[in-house]
Amino acid sequence: MEIKRKRKLIGYANLLDQPIRFSPFLFSRDFWLWALLGLIGGSIAGVYWITLESFMHVLEGFEGWSVIPLMTVAGLLAGLIIHWIGDPGEIHLIVNNIRFNKGKLNPKNNPSMILSSLICVAAGGSLGPEAPLVQVTGSTGTWLGKIFRLKGEKLRTYSIAGMASGFTALFGAPLGGSLFAVEILHHKHMLEYYRAVIPALVASCFSYIVFALIIHLGLGPTWNFPQYSYEGIFDFGYAFGVAILGSAVAWVFVFCTKGCKKAFEWVSMPIYVKTTLGGLILGLIGYGFPITRYFGHHEINEVIGLNLSWETLLLILGMKILAISVTVTSGWRGGFIIPLFFVGTCLGLALCQLFPGLNPTLTWVSCMAAVNACVTRTPVSTTILLSVLTGFGHFVPILIASLTGYFLAPRVPFIHSQLKKIEAENA
Structure with a gap:
């Protein structure tokens, strides 16, 4: 009994030593x-x-x-x-x-x-x-x-x-x-x-x-896409089919980037020589295709309003993939998420020119989702981001396209450090 009493006294003493908490809520430091x-x-x-x-x-x-x-x-x-x-x-x-x-x-x-x-x-x-x-x-x-x-x-x-x-x-x-x-x-x-x-x-x-x-940022979408109206269960099939093509374009980007990386590593050179050479190449691409310059934040709305032919759009898509690959591998700094959205937009615009029966907004968003999810392996957040950035109110078609891109992605991620350490050593 004496031992139990002493344990209780020690417990009470420890309790008194703790700071008094008045808040009944989960708020904390x-x-x-x-x-x-x-x-x-x-x-x-x-x-x-x-x-x-x-x-x-x-x-x-x-x-x-x-x-x-x-x-x-x-x-x-x-x-x-x-x-x-x-x-x-x-x-x-x-x-x-x-x-x-x-x-x-x-x-x-x-x-x-x-x-x-x-x-x-x-x-x-x-x-x-x-x-x-x-x-x-x-x-x-x-x-x-x-x-x-x-x-x-x-x-x-x-x-x-x-x-x-x-x-x-x-x-x-x-x-x-x-x-x-x-x-x-x-x-x-x-x-x-x-x-x-x-x-x-x-x-x-x-x-x-x-x-x-x-x-002074507003709450509206960043890109001015037409309002999408659901036309039936086949819209989900269209999103899946378009996403397959988007995944193929993502594979092209991955291989193009690997090729550019090997080209820049072929001869050992200081970083300032590499970035200068990359700038020269980017300048030539920007001179020939001005729409490919910059990362696409404003250019997505611009390319939508130009009403270009499918041949021109595919050419811009190819030049943009090359420009992103050169920028990534030549030591220039930045991120490739929004540029990949631009690539997806160009693909969607070209498909709508080739197949006029496709719903434009559904096609554009599905291509954007598939390309980005295939490269970055982020189907959930890509779906949410695109629904906000484009004002696309129907969640499921974007999710289908994102998951399609995710499951058709290369086995070794583009961002190599996404692998587990053991996997990265064996890759």
Whole structure:
């Protein structure tokens, strides 16, 4: 009995030593830290976007033959920044660090990433600001976690939440951005990072609010697609059939990128030589096909309004795939999600020209979903993002197209670090 009494006294003493909690809700310090992370991430994204738009407004005035020297010089400047300040890496490195480096994204890479990506994207490279924003906001999450001495899964969670705030700011879709940050890490086992979903959602919501306030973002869709009206059960079959063609185009992109990578690695050269050579090639493509310049955020609406023939659209599609591949492999910085959406749009437009009976909006969105899901292995978040970006109110056809692209993807992912470590060693 004496021992039991002593145990009770020790238990009561431990209870008294704990801080008194008055809140009956789930609010905790973590919630406010996730919110703070979202506010910081949204602010970073807003400043980055305004700066990028300002640079683009100046550099888009270069037209015709002047695009060639402009992009060549831009490649040289970006390469010199990477050479002097340090290589910030690509989305492959970000995914690898989150999965295999205890969730740490190093903030010391941010100056190089910000400066080089601003030059590359503003000059007209075929990659968007997704990867730079994710690197900066994700490393901000790591930095905030280290301040509060977080380790293990908690630190990884803050890095993922930071990534989600960057995705959300760019796409304007908190749910889609949150799931994309989790889904892109592992194409098979998304639930491996289920603990990060709620933190990512909280950070994304606060990031979206701040970003919308800074750049005066509205709630409407980004791209002006015609309103889709359901015409029957066969629409699902059309989405599946079109998605097969979209997956084939994604395979072309993967092989084109691998070919360009081998070409740039054929002769060992400094990074600034590689980026300069890439800029020259991109300048030549941009001179011949001006619509392929830039990453597609504004160009998707532009190509929809041009009413081009299917032959011209397929030619633009091929040149855009080449431009993205050269941009990725020559050391230019940026992300390829929105550029892949542009490729899908061109394919959808060409199919509608070849087969006038197809529903335009259904065809365009299905192609966009299949191409992106096949390359990035993100069928769930791709579906949500496209429903927000295009205003396509019917969820199921996009999901069918995304899943088709996902299951027809190459066995070895385009983002190689999505594999498990053992799988990556054996691949």
